[in-house]
Amino acid sequence: MEIFRQSGGVDGISEINSERTLRYHHGELRETLVRVAIEAIEQRGEASFTIREIAKVAGVSHAAAYRHFRSKHELLARIAEEGFYGLQASFHQALGENAGRSCRARIKALGEAYIRYALQHPGYFRAMFHLELRSHSDLPSLSGAASRVFGTLVDAVTEGIARRELVRRSPRELAMVVWATIHGLSFLLLDQQIDSPPAPDELIELAIERLDAGLAHP
Amino acid sequence: MEIFRQSGGVDGISEINSERTLRYHHGELRETLVRVAIEAIEQRGEASFTIREIAKVAGVSHAAAYRHFRSKHELLARIAEEGFYGLQASFHQALGENAGRSCRARIKALGEAYIRYALQHPGYFRAMFHLELRSHSDLPSLSGAASRVFGTLVDAVTEGIARRELVRRSPRELAMVVWATIHGLSFLLLDQQIDSPPAPDELIELAIERLDAGLAHP
DNA sequence: CACCAGATGTGTACAGTGGAAACATTGAGC
DNA sequence: GCTCAATGTTTCCACTGTACACATCTGGTG
Numbered sequence: 001m002e003i004f005r006q007s008g009g010v011d012g013i014s015e016i017n018s019e020r021t022l023r024y025h026h027g028e029l030r031e032t033l034v035r036v037a038i039e040a041i042e043q044r045g046e047a048s049f050t051i052r053e054i055a056k057v058a059g060v061s062h063a064a065a066y067r068h069f070r071s072k073h074e075l076l077a078r079i080a081e082e083g084f085y086g087l088q089a090s091f092h093q094a095l096g097e098n099a100g101r102s103c104r105a106r107i108k109a110l111g112e113a114y115i116r117y118a119l120q121h122p123g124y125f126r127a128m129f130h131l132e133l134r135s136h137s138d139l140p141s142l143s144g145a146a147s148r149v150f151g152t153l154v155d156a157v158t159e160g161i162a163r164r165e166l167v168r169r170s171p172r173e174l175a176m177v178v179w180a181t182i183h184g185l186s187f188l189l190l191d192q193q194i195d196s197p198p199a200p201d202e203l204i205e206l207a208i209e210r211l212d213a214g215l216a217h218p
Numbered sequence: 219m220e221i222f223r224q225s226g227g228v229d230g231i232s233e234i235n236s237e238r239t240l241r242y243h244h245g246e247l248r249e250t251l252v253r254v255a256i257e258a259i260e261q262r263g264e265a266s267f268t269i270r271e272i273a274k275v276a277g278v279s280h281a282a283a284y285r286h287f288r289s290k291h292e293l294l295a296r297i298a299e300e301g302f303y304g305l306q307a308s309f310h311q312a313l314g315e316n317a318g319r320s321c322r323a324r325i326k327a328l329g330e331a332y333i334r335y336a337l338q339h340p341g342y343f344r345a346m347f348h349l350e351l352r353s354h355s356d357l358p359s360l361s362g363a364a365s366r367v368f369g370t371l372v373d374a375v376t377e378g379i380a381r382r383e384l385v386r387r388s389p390r391e392l393a394m395v396v397w398a399t400i401h402g403l404s405f406l407l408l409d410q411q412i413d414s415p416p417a418p419d420e421l422i423e424l425a426i427e428r429l430d431a432g433l434a435h436p
Numbered sequence: 437c438a439c440c441a442g443a444t445g446t447g448t449a450c451a452g453t454g455g456a457a458a459c460a461t462t463g464a465g466c
Numbered sequence: 467g468c469t470c471a472a473t474g475t476t477t478c479c480a481c482t483g484t485a486c487a488c489a490t491c492t493g494g495t496g
Contacts, residue, residue, distance in 0.1 A: 025462060025473060046349045051454065061475050063455085068473090072454065131264045134409050167431075169424060173416055176406065177425045181395075184402020188394065191352050198391055206387060207395045213385075214432025243444060243491060269483065281484085282445050290483065 030068040032058045034079055038123035045122070045191070047076060047130045076127055077139045083124030084145035090117045091152050103160035104212055110153055111182045111208050118186035119200065125190065129183075153179060166215045174215065181211050248286040250276045252297055256341035263340070263409070265294060265348045294345055295357045301342030302363035308335045309370045321378035322430055328371055329400045329426050336404035337418065343408065347401075371397060384433045392433065399429050 026032065036057045040049035051072050052062040069075040094113035098106045118125040127133075133142065157175040160166035166174065185207050187193075189200055244250065254275045258267035269290050270280040287293040312331035316324045336343040345351075351360065375393040378384040384392065403425050405411075407418055 023462095029473080048350075050452085052452080062453095063457095063476080064474050066455070070455095129409075129411070131409060132266075134411055167428070170416070173421055173424050174428075176421060177399075177403070177428050180402035180406050180425060181399045181429075182402070183406065184400070185395070185398035187405070188398050188401065191347075191349060193347070193352055198388070203391055203394060206391050207398060210385070210392075210395050210432040211399075212432075213436075214428040214430075216431075218431075241491090247444080268481085270481080279446050280482095281447080281486095284484070285444055 026058070026060055026064075029058060029060060029064060033065055033068060033075065034082070037075060038079060038127070041079075041123040041126050045126070047126055051075075073132065074139075076130060077133055077142050079124060079127040080130065080133050081139070081142045081145050083121065083128040084142070084149050086121060086124060087114070087117050087128070088145070088149050088152065090114075091149065095152075095156075103156060103163055103165045104216065107153075107156050107160060107166075107178065107215070108208050108212050110156060111178065111211060112204065114182045115186050115189070115204050115207075118190060122190055125186065129187075150175070150179065160215070164217050167217055178211065178215070181207065244276070244278055244282075247276060247278060247282060251283055251286060251293065252300070255293060256297060256345070259297075259341040259344050263344070265344055269293075291350065292357075294348060295351055295360050297342060297345040298348065298351050299357070299360045299363050301339065301346040302360070302367050304339060304342060305332070305335050305346075306363070306367050306370065308332075309367065313370075313374075321374060321381055321383045322434065325371075325374050325378060325384075325396065325433070326426050326430050328374060329396065329429060330422065332400045333404050333407070333422050333425075336408055340408055343404065347405075368393070368397065378433075382435050385435055396429065396433070399425065 033054055036054040037049055040054060041047050051065050055062040055065050065075070069078065090113045091110055094109040095106055098109045128146070133139075154172055154175040157166065157178065158171040161168060161171055161174070185204065189203070251272055254272040255267055258272060259265050269283050273280040273283050283293070287296065308331045309328055312327040313324060316327045346364070351357075372390055372393040375384065375396065376389040379386060379389055379392070403422065407421070
């Protein structure tokens with residue numbers, strides 16, 4: 001426990017309340033709570049933060065959080081939703097930068113974008129795939145955001161099959177294979193479940209190369 | 219809450235204490251706690267069980283669990299360790315059944331064994347990759363068991379490269395790519411993070427087929 | 437067989453958790 | 467300038483993991 005320090009924010013998560021000193025209303029508590037929660041997830045590599053902790057870091061009583069989120073679960077879901085929007089943006093950027101190129105090249109770009117997003121935004125990424133969020137599909141906007149991201153991948157694969165660049169297989173299933181590969185690598189890298197990790201870049205490149213070779217039309 | 223019923227074990231986890239009725243010493247409490255915890259993980263799809271719950275199901279006071287495990291964390295670690303032994307056994311069986319065949323066939327068999335193990339033993343599998351266990355490497359026997367499993371895969375890949383069946387790449391890194399693929403698919407299937415899931419068998423077959431194609435020596 | 441020590445189980449206590457409810461303070465629009 | 471909904475605080479509750487003192491059993495020794 002006691003990961004966060006209140007006074008000064010020497011290490012770990014910085015004290016939020018520094019310049020605004022003692023106003024009753026925070027002003028942007030909702031965004032602050034989200035940000036602090038993400039930082040907490042990134043620090044401990046898990047969505048096991050505490051409402052009371054992040055409220056304290058935000059300089060506010062723990063009950064104040066419940067004015068903005070009905071539950072801890074909903075806070076997590078909001079973070080996950082934002083995360084899917086961010087991933088979608090990364091996907092679109094990757095597609096834009098590879099607009100004129102082959103479908104295979106674009107799918108490779110999507111794969112790289114996925115893994116890099118996971119490594120650069122581990123807090124969002126962990127929230128997105130936190131187990132409890134999936135099971136209850138009580139947040140339609142969340143599952144909608146997730147479906148849209150996956151849809152982008154399915155579209156790219158579908159076009160690749162139509163253009164005879166990829167093997168003739170069910171587009172959805174082939175997209176799932178792509179997703180599984182990049183998803184698995186993302187988590188293995190994030191969790192450092194690798195004894196002596198080689199340079200991540202090198203491993204990512206190899207994985208994408210092999211994935212591409214496996215998808216290619218023979 | 220209240221997943222478990224005490225009386226009769228109508229649904230959910232069955233009451234453990236049925237025939238031994240009221241002995242002060244349980245006799246095999248350690249094994250019982252492990253088993254109940256695994257069932258709990260399987261039911262809710264997460265390692266969020268409660269010591270007090272599983273103790274109650276085992277017919278014992280919650281403090282009794284601490285005679286056998288120093289903490290909840292250690293209980294989880296023991297389950298994970300057993301899980302890695304089980305996976306190792308599955309690997310060896312898969313290799314035995316494909317003894318005379320090509321390296322590629324054997325690696326495919328390992329991949330299938332991995333995914334099937336995850337689906338058939340979700341409790342063990344979730345415990346094995348529960349985040350908190352990885353970070354603290356305080357249980358050497360656990361990380362040893364995990365390393366041995368991965369070593370089996372690395373060996374198979376190494377031999378495949380030597381025999382010119384697989385692309386010339388770093389064996390460890392190539393093994394990680396294999397692992398990432400089957401690991402990712404396992405979790406996507408387990409978490410049902412798939413809107414309208416196709417027949418799992420079909421998807422597994424496709425994934426292994428594409429993985430194999432991507433690894434093959436050109 | 438009697439006994440006793442260590443293993444195993446029980447009851448109770450404590451700080452920390454998510455959440456609800458009642459009350460306090462604020463600032464934006466009339 | 468007043469008011470009232472939005473936002474914050476206090477306090478409370480049931481529940482959690484874990485520690486500790488005490489109770490009970492069981493296997494080995496005299």
